[in-house]
Amino acid sequence: MTVPRAAIDLAKRFEGFERRVKRGAMVTAVPYVCPAGFWTIGYGHLCKSDHPPISLVEAEVYLEQDMVKALNATLRYCPVLATETKGRLAAIVDFTFNLGAGRLQASTLRRRINQRDWNAASAELRRWVYGGGRVLPGLVARRLAESALLS
Numbered sequence: 032m033t034v035p036r037a038a039i040d041l042a043k044r045f046e047g048f049e050r051r052v053k054r055g056a057m058v059t060a061v062p063y064v065c066p067a068g069f070w071t072i073g074y075g076h077l078c079k080s081d082h083p084p085i086s087l088v089e090a091e092v093y094l095e096q097d098m099v100k101a102l103n104a105t106l107r108y109c110p111v112l113a114t115e116t117k118g119r120l121a122a123i124v125d126f127t128f129n130l131g132a133g134r135l136q137a138s139t140l141r142r143r144i145n146q147r148d149w150n151a152a153s154a155e156l157r158r159w160v161y162g163g164g165r166v167l168p169g170l171v172a173r174r175l176a177e178s179a180l181l182s
Contacts, residue, residue, distance in 0.1 A: 033102075043074055
């Protein structure tokens with residue numbers, strides 16, 4: 032199974048190719064601390080603070096690798112998504128990419144998905160809007176976009 036295009040589009044839309052620095056003719060990204068307090072580079076790829084700058088192409092490679100990991104974890108914890116719409120799968124793959132497989136594994140969201148209770152899953156999804164102990168407007172928007180795909 033491949034990563035749904037909608038999941039990649041969500042990640043790109045909400046992560047963005049952050050911290051652009053022009054080096055000659057090439058635009059690169061440098062590490063930055065995301066709102067949740069993690070060192071990140073490119074499209075939300077976790078890294079160390081001393082990670083060298085990366086190009087847009089390198090950011091795309093990292094994103095693809097990260098999304099495959101998120102897809103595999105999503106299907107491991109929510110196997111029902113293998114037979115659901117691509118939109119539902121995309122929403123939860125993006126959630127897993129954004130917050131990590133551990134958060135999905137231990138969540139009520141996971142239970143609701145595996146029960147195929149899409150209304151309750153949508154409500155649970157919209158609760159995951161905190162970063163660094165505060166509500167982040169970007170996460171509110173992201174969860175609403177993911178939630179819309181669950182319908």
